Amino acid sequence: MDKINPKDKRNIVLLGHHGxxxxxxxxxxxxxxxKLDRTGVFxxxxxxxxxxxxxxxxxxxTGLSHKGVRINLVDTPGMAEFHAETVNGLYSxxxxxxxxNAVSGMEIMTERFGNIAKExxxxxxxxxxxxxxxxxGYKATLDEIRETFERTPVLLQLPIGSASELKGIVDLVENKAYIYEGETGKFNVEDVPADLQNAVEEARTKMIEDVIETDEALMEKYFEGEEITTDELKETLRKAYVENQxxxxxxGSAMKNIGINLLLDTFVSLGKTPEEAAPWSAELVNGGEILVEPLESEPLVGYIFKSTVDPFVGKLTFIKVISGSLKQGDSFMVVDQxxxxxxxxxxxxxxxxxIELTEASLGDIVKIAKLKKSAVGDTITHKDRQLKLKLLDWPEPMLSKSVQPKSKSDIDKISNGLSRLAESDPTFVWEHDAExxxxxxxxxxxVHLDIMVERxxxxxxxxxxxxxxxxAYRETIxxxxxxxxxxxxxTGGHGQYGHVQIEIEPLERGAGFEFVxxxxxxxxxxxxxxxxxKGIKEAMKKGVLASYPVxxxxxxxxxxxxxxxxxSDxxxxxxxSQAFKKGMQEANPVxxxxxxxxxxxxPDENAGDVMGEVTSRRGRPMGMxxxxxxISKVIAQVPLxxxxxxxxxxxxxTSGRGYFTMKFAGYQETPPDIQQKVIVERQRELEEE
Ligand SMILES: Nc1nc2c(ncn2[C@@H]2O[C@H](COP(=O)(O)OP(=O)(O)O)[C@@H](O)[C@H]2O)c(=O)[nH]1
Ligand SMILES: [Mg+2]
Structure with missing residues (x-):
């Protein structure tokens, strides 16, 4: 396939709470x-x-072509532990x-990832x-959408029938009814049914007013009683969407294939093209900052947002082209590596x-096999203008487990496998202690770790x-x-002599290490x-209490x-190193x-019990x-x-109805009794090794 014109591309990432x-x-x-002959194959x-x-x-x-436009679809996990995947989906x-989910309404991960989408x-x-x-239902959730995203939700459709009697969708812009033939996805376009006309008229007026509010000239025209044409409406709607207003x-219903054709049409008619993307700020490798403009005439810039391993082909890397283009056979740099x-x-x-492309250009999501060195989160560029795209911080890995090969001969395979997996996810790391x-x-x-082990x-x-x-405990003073x-x-031969006097003092939480x-x-x-x-840093790798990093x-x-x-050095x-260890002993370590x-x-009725449970786990309730x-939300800070x-x-x-999400907040001193347990447990662990 030849190069695709950026105007004919739409990249869509799907976001939302798991399920x-x-x-x-x-x-x-x-x-x-x-493209499929049935659904439910996932x-x-x-x-x-x-x-x-x-x-x-x-x-x-995955992707498809609709009305001459290439539509790429990126499916994401809706779980906090798979943060990196979902955020990379957003970058793509x-x-x-x-x-x-029209039954549950706005859910926690939708809100959380939604905020990142907004950012x-x-x-x-x-x-x-x-x-x-x-x-x-959807009405009650519209206000939550407005609150979460700080943009105006504009309802473009009304359902015809409800629940198991859902038959179709009214398109308020075109004022047409789509009536579906069972679950086949086939439909007939009809006039709005008589019994819905009042509701449609009302919803349509609301929709028009929501849209024209974003355009002063149009608003004047409307309030002077002039007719707004469908074309004007569509144009303003698109502009307001693209400008994030x-x-x-x-x-619709994915299960019943209702409303899906309209969704596809909307991707084409409203969807932002890659040329309309916000410029991406970046750091030039040779110093200085730059905004990467989404232009095909610019030098190549791409973002590696996914990598997998195919048992037959080996490493597969997914790149989103942010500017410029890339032909088969072209050389490029993976800047980070x-x-x-x-x-x-x-x-x-x-x-x-x-499908094979001869040239990937602005906006394409391409898969390339067998890159030598690359990791998710890396930037690719033309060698003459190397830069690194700026990213949000990834959350710190917080939970660790040891993995042991069942057979000694597998050690190399494990390191190779873990390296590939770490390249695929910036929130997953591994370490082999040679000692x-x-x-x-x-x-x-x-779950994150379980899935990595399964892979x-x-x-x-x-x-x-x-x-x-x-x-991941830490030590400090x-x-x-x-x-x-x-x-x-x-004594005898070449001697050794080094003498230092140092001051060691505590810094605030999260400050890390400073050397003066x-x-x-x-x-x-x-x-x-x-x-x-270097000697101090070496000593800080293992604190004096329980060999945790300082x-x-x-x-x-x-x-x-x-x-x-x-x-000598x-x-x-x-x-x-010795001075640090000595000093730390005396510096009241913790x-x-x-x-x-x-x-x-x-559920509301369980909130009290859950609050009690949180407190008994040394948690600090922050609100409810x-x-x-x-449903009640209990907010707390609890030790991992x-x-x-x-x-x-x-x-x-909660009889299975409760769920929770958590995110690293920071480090805190352990109380003395817990500290004692941690030290004993760690000693046992180190002895076993
Ligand atoms: N009744 C009904 N079930 C659906 C619909 N869409 C998805 N499901 C089901 O809801 C469950 C979760 O769907 P899935 O696509 O895995 O959710 P995801 O976590 O957002 O990817 C699956 O059993 C789906 O078959 C729908 O429109 N109607
Ligand atoms: Mg899913």
């Missing part, structure tokens, strides 16, 4: 456009884990289709799904198949045993001290100072001495534990509010160590 029907909706869109849930658990854990990418697309200046539309269900709201790469086949996904032989993986939660087993054919979850150490070995050099008069020569800093300290090098012949490194911001959603429909088995407890208190 609102995003993956089913994509089936239904493919079915409606003739095309974009390609992984076995996704099929088995009936949930999406990674981005799913100019348009966000927020899917709302990234995305244009947002809403699809109320599951209108075929009892108790489905309004949120078009559509209705400083790696020069060559583009092989450029593939775009069409239904369940791939203890232990491999530790870290991520955002236990490791499936994609890299290794068998591993997974250990107990480990918490509470008092300022001065410490001194002289490292001296001067206050040496005067060259008592330690300049060239040894980096070795001193954070939030400032170390000031104040004095020392050297020897003309015997001093190594001697100063050892001296600094263990820090991760604290989480937790939001718990429970009703979120409507008999207390949250590991919270899920099952919550389930038993």
């Amino acid at each position: 609102c029907g995003k993956t089913h909706l994509i089936d239904s869109i493919l079915f409606t456009s003739g 095309v974009t849930d390609t992984e076995e884990a996704e099929k088995n658990r009936k949930a999406s854990f990674s981005l799913g990418i 697309s100019e348009n966000v289709l927020t899917v709302i 990234l200046n995305k244009s947002i539309m809403v699809f109320f799904n599951m209108l075929d269900k009892d108790r489905a 309004i949120i078009p709201v559509l209705l 400083d790696s020069t790469e060559k583009a092989g086949h450029l593939l775009i996904v069409d239904g369940t198949k791939d 203890t032989g232990e491999t530790v993986i870290s991520g955002l939660g236990s 490791l087993k499936k994609l890299f054919s290794v068998d591993v045993e997974v250990g107990k979850p480990k918490i 509470r008092r300022k001290v001065t410490a001194e150490y002289k490292h001296k070995k001067q 050099d206050k040496i005067v008069g060259g008592v330690i020569p300049k060239n040894y100072i980096p070795a001193v800093e 954070v939030d300290v400032r170390v000031t090098l104040v004095y020392g001495s050297y020897h003309d012949v015997d001093s 190594m001697s100063f490194q050892i001296a600094a 263990i820090l534990e991760p604290i989480m911001d937790v939001e718990i959603f429970v 509010e009703s979120v409507g429909k008999g 160590s207390e949250m590991l088995d919270f899920s099952s407890k919550l389930s038993s208190i």
Whole structure:
């Protein structure tokens, strides 16, 4: 396939709380456009884990052509632990289709990811799904949409019939009724049924007023009693959507294939084209900042938003072209890896198949095989203008588990597999401790880690045993001290001599590490100072209480001495390291534990019990509010160590109806009794290794 004109491209990322029907909706869109012969196959849930658990854990990418326009669809997981996937989905697309379960209304992850979509200046539309269900509705949620996104929701449709009697959709813009033939997706276009005419007239007036409010000239015309033409309306609607003033709201049912053709038409008629994307700020590698404009005439810039491993092909990388273009055979840079790469086949996904492109250009989402070095979150550019796209911070991995190969011969396969997996997800890291032989993986939660382990087993054919979850404790100090150490070995042969005096003082939480050099008069020569800093950093890797990393300290090098012949980097490194350890002992050290911001959603009648449970887990309640429909939200800060088995407890208190989300809030000192337990537990752990 030849290059596609950017005007004929629409990228749509689907966003919404787990279970609102995003993956089913994509089936239904493919079915409606003739790419699938039935729905419910969950095309974009390609992984076995996704099929088995009936949930999406990674981005799913597909596409189709509708009315001459290439539409790429990006399916996301709707869970906090898969934050990186979903946010990368947002980076991939100019348009966000927020899917709302019409029975549950606005849900927590929809709100959370919706806020990120807003922060990234995305244009947002809403699809109320599951209108075929009892108790489905959309009116009450419109105000929540307005509050969450701070844009005006504009209802463009009305349903014909409801729940199991849902028959069709009225398109308020065209003033036409679409009546569907069962679940076939086939429809007839008719006049608005007589019994709906009043409701339609009212909704249409509201819609027109919402739209023209964004355009002063049109508003004047309207209030002077002049007719607004359908073309004017459509044009203004599109402009207001593209400029992020309004949120078009559509209705339907993925299950019954109702309203899907209209959704597709809307992608084409309203959808933001890649040329209309907001410029993306970036840092030039040679210094300076720049805005990357979405122009095909600019040098190539692309963003790597997904990577997977195919058992046959190997590594597959998905790139969104942000500016410029890329031909087969072209060289480009993966800037973050400083790696020069060559583009092989450029593939775009069409239904369940791939189509080869001769040239990928602005707005395309292309799949490339076998890049040498690349990771999700990396920027690709032309070699003559290297830059890094600015991204939001990724959340820190908070939960760790050890993985042990069942067979020693699998060790290499495991490191290779974990490296590939870490490249696919910036919130997943792994570490192999050569001394203890232990491999530790870290991520955002236990499901996240479970899925990574499943991938490791499936994609890299290794068998591993997974250990107990480990918490990322830290150590710090509470008092300022001065410490001194002289490292001296001067018997026979080449001697060693390094001598430092340092001050160690506590910094505020989250400040990290600061090193200050206050040496005067060259008592330690300049060239040894980096070795001193290195020695301190080395010592900070394992604190004196329980060998956890030390954070939030400032170390000031104040004095020392050297020897003309015997001093070396190594001697100063050892001296600094020892001085730090000595000082830390005396500086009133303490263990820090991760604290989480937790939001718990429970039926009103369970809120009291859940609050009690939170308190008994050393949690600090921050508030409780009703979120409507008999559901309360309990907000609290709770230590992560207390949250590991919270899920099952919550389930038993609420008979399975409660759920919660959590996010890293910061580190906090552990109380003495807990600290003692952590130290004992850690000792046992270190002995076992
Ligand atoms: N009744 C009904 N069920 C639906 C509809 N759309 C999706 N579902 C079902 O809701 C469940 C969750 O859907 P899924 O697409 O996996 O949700 P996702 O987590 O947002 O991807 C599945 O069992 C779907 O078949 C709909 O319009 N009506
Ligand atoms: Mg899904």
